Amino acid sequence: SVHVVLFTCDLRLHDHPPLAAARAGADEVVPLFVRDQRIGRSGFAVPNRSAFLADCLAGLDAGLRDRGGRLVVRSGDVVAEVCRVVTETGADEVHLAGSPSAYAQSRERRLREELTAQGCRLTVHQEVVHAVAPGAVTPASSDHFAVFTPYFRRWSGHPLRGVLRAPRQVAVPDGIGSESVPRRSAVKGTSPELARGGEKEARARLADWLRGGLDAYADRHDDLAGDATSRLSPHLHFGTLSPVECVQRARGHGGEGADAFVRQVAWRDFHHQVLAARPKASFYDYRTRHDHWRQDAAAEDVAAWKEGRTGYPIVDAAMRQLTQQGWMHNRGRLLAASFLAKTLYTDWRVGARHFLDLLVDGDVANNQLNWQWVAGTGTDTRPNRVLNPVAQARRYDPDGAYVRRWVPELADVEGPAVHRPWTLPDKRRSGLDYPEPIVDLSDALDHFRQARGLN
């Protein structure tokens, strides 16, 4: 018999329950990836993620070939393609990892309908994309947790499944047509310092992280210049790493750093369980604050924000890191997002879209719900706090090394003035080729407080 494994955001061979189930249930397996035309048309398939995805698919194909199989690649409507493969091979079961977005949920529904009509079973596996699946822990009175701390308590107590080994052999039926695996070099317009994808890369990074980074994580994760976070986010997003394995191995390592890291991985599951229960939160306010976002002159300010020339060095450094690497440090994301949504009082969707256009880890749940968290329309229990970019810079980039790295115009500015170049003598300032602040922070704070009815 034949089973199909439809890979989506779980592009790995290690710790992969759908593949393990397919191998246990059938003589032959079709490892299938469909280049989904709906995702292609949605604007979500941007260069940075397309290039990283190409690496992941090449890695998956290579891993399967090492085991006597190969990846089958098709393109078109995902449901039609799966049904076609089922017809061609006579498969009686399709395996898929559960995923929370509205799109993934509708894909699952459509697949179930069409496959059932064809007499084929669909099995959806949880805890492939998550350590703890959406809905696995819920409060007494709701279908999801809206506050992280009680969620984390329950999440921490939830037993994790064991980690599965990668299979030694994968037998793929002969004669199934496949397109060639997409190549990274065919994708144009990527960020110059974009990370490499693929399971090998992901596993090497995890091993390095456990050995060399994890212990210092609790103390250093907010240090912008120290760059002391795992950078595992794109690997978790594309599923070249299993979150169950990351948590199990970090717990096995132990210590404060491991605890702090596991807590961050739980944030990922937290946002996913919010989105699974409230799929519309990817676009609509999770909690409305009746905002009338600024429209006047906003386009110019938004352009300055995107290009990293707001005149606030720490914000500009973060935005330029995003352009250059397709990735941004979490502290940078927080303060750049607060600057757009609160200081410029601009609709969070505008910022979230820009992040999704560039982030290699860009993820509907984590991006949109973190943006809402920062904008105060999400799950933050202090929705009206505003991060002051100068105070944030002093705290998280005390030596100014992050700013000097990403804003070369300020590379020669010594001391704390690197975070407040407007305080330099006029002559020095005019020689810098760096913009004046586009907004006055205290006027902006007044405006925000008034808009939210806090004055």
Ligand code: FAD
């Ligand atoms: P580490 O600090 O090493 O953390 C380990 C892992 O935990 C990360 O890889 C990530 O999977 C998870 N994680 C950490 N912090 C968070 C968080 N706040 N929310 C959810 N998961 C978290 N993360 C994304 O994966 N995709 C996004 O599109 C995304 N957009 C964001 C937008 C904004 C405005 C903000 C404030 C945060 C966003 N994050 C997003 C969360 C976080 O910034 C990144 O996950 C993190 O910076 C990735 O770097 P790392 O892998 O080195 O993280």
